[in-house]
Amino acid sequence: MAGEDAGAARYPGLAGEGAPYLGLAGEGALYLALGALFSGLSLRKILKNEVKFQDASLCVLPALLLLEALCYAFLPPGLGLSVFSVACGFYYIALPVRRMLPAAGKSVLVTGCDSGLGHALAKHLDKQGLLVFAGVLNRNGPGAEELRRACSPNLCLIQLDVTNSEEITAAHCEISGRVKDAGLWALVHNAGVLVYVADGELLPVNVYKQCMEVNFLGVVQVTKMFMPLLRKAKGRLVTISSMAGLNPIPGFAAYAASKAAVTMFCAVMRQDLFKWGVKVSSIHPSGFKTNIFGSREHCSIQAQDLLENLKPDVRDDYGEDYLNTLKDLHHEMLTTSSSNISPVLEDAYHALLAQRPYSTYNPGTFAYLIPLIFRCFPLWFYDTIAKQMFPIHRAILPRSLRTFHNNYKTD
Structure with missing residues (x-):
């Protein structure tokens, strides 16, 4: 079949009689299921422990999505799913947990x-x-x-x-x-x-x-x-x-x-x-x-x-x-x-x-x-943001700069 031929071409080691083969659709479903399970568990942990966005390192999530795509595109199913699972596990473990000490006596x-x-x-x-x-x-x-x-x-x-x-x-x-x-x-x-x-x-x-x-x-x-x-x-x-x-x-x-x-x-x-x-x-x-x-x-x-x-x-x-x-x-x-x-x-x-x-x-x-x-x-990007955010940049120009600009326009 065409799908099996494509899978065999992508993973030559899986070709041949009796070789286990998930198929591209099955492999994609596994990645989606793993991603959904990881997202749900992480969201539950974040909400349960009142973790702030910055503490949850949300900037890591796009990197995990990119890793998922790379594993799916370039690695055999077993290895790709293992690498992605380990990365998700490390992120989940790293999420902070709110455990507090008693205040009494301190x-x-x-x-x-x-x-x-x-x-x-x-x-x-x-x-x-x-x-x-x-x-x-x-x-x-x-x-x-x-x-x-x-x-x-x-x-x-x-x-x-x-x-x-x-x-x-x-x-x-x-x-x-x-x-x-x-x-x-x-x-x-x-x-x-x-x-x-x-x-x-x-x-x-x-x-x-x-x-x-x-x-x-x-x-x-x-x-x-x-x-x-x-x-x-x-x-x-x-x-x-x-x-x-x-x-x-x-x-x-x-x-x-x-x-x-x-x-x-x-x-x-x-x-x-x-x-x-x-x-x-x-x-x-x-x-x-x-x-x-x-x-x-x-x-x-x-x-x-x-x-x-x-x-x-x-x-x-x-x-x-x-x-x-x-x-x-x-x-x-x-x-x-x-x-x-x-x-x-x-x-x-x-x-x-x-x-x-x-x-x-x-x-x-x-x-x-x-x-x-x-x-x-x-730095130029930060300076551009700063000009929009901080009020001192919205003040009028110093007098000598205004004079220079006016003379320049006149010339």
Whole structure:
């Protein structure tokens, strides 16, 4: 028969009397059945364990489909089905399973709890039954008062400026006295500053210094102080970094540099602390509505400071109208950011109590996709995407560039 002749031509070893032969239709049905079985089992595991898309490595699925097609086209039925089955099995086993440790008896220090993510995380962890040490800049401020009112009596407010060595030492003495021989289960670095968004040339040097002192050096100082307690508990070191620490975002030169530094610090600490049984995770959120953008009054003060520190020739090149548009960037970013911070809270909780926490988390819209594009695609492609996504590219051109373009059109 024609079908058998085609099959014999494709697999000469199967030709001859008595040789087992599936036929092309039968072989295709087996591949379809195996693919359907694998897809169903994987989907069930993903839904049952609440696995996020990025954690499920969905980018692997097209590669598996391509492998299936190649096995069907070029390999004998037995070998092709075996190779495809092994690949599917490895993917299924690699899918993460949500197994959590009990919260009872575990303590955690969270920095930057006056407002924003740290404030919400302290409340969330307190509700889950952890002993929370909430580090605040002002123990008598409105954020601290809200935590006292809303949380259980177990929550302990800690006066902690991560740039103040004396306060770090005092916080360590207070916490070590509470946890004693049990050690500190987890340290969550959340305190951070953005200060101002503008072209890197325009940002004053003190903005770079402030970002590095809080976002990076503060993390290093607090980590070094509390590491003996973490090692004693074989606990967790968790840092809330930023998507800006993984890929360049225009206007974020100071902030992104500090977040890139802390991201690499955590990556190295993960390797250093493996032998001690301490697990290290970094969380890289995208845009969420927090107080890191500051109020309009804060932006106005920073804008004035920026103008006062500019050299006359730089101010003339950019122009007052361009500089004034930068004031609106903070408000625009705040209005386009998500007000639902639950993805960050869920990832932080997983990093703290999962039996097998991930080394990196990417909560929020595009938080996984944008760094992936930056790493895997040509730079011109990433730059094109960035021009459409980030608001600083939609601002008017600096004055000298507008003058150049107008003169060019006139000529």
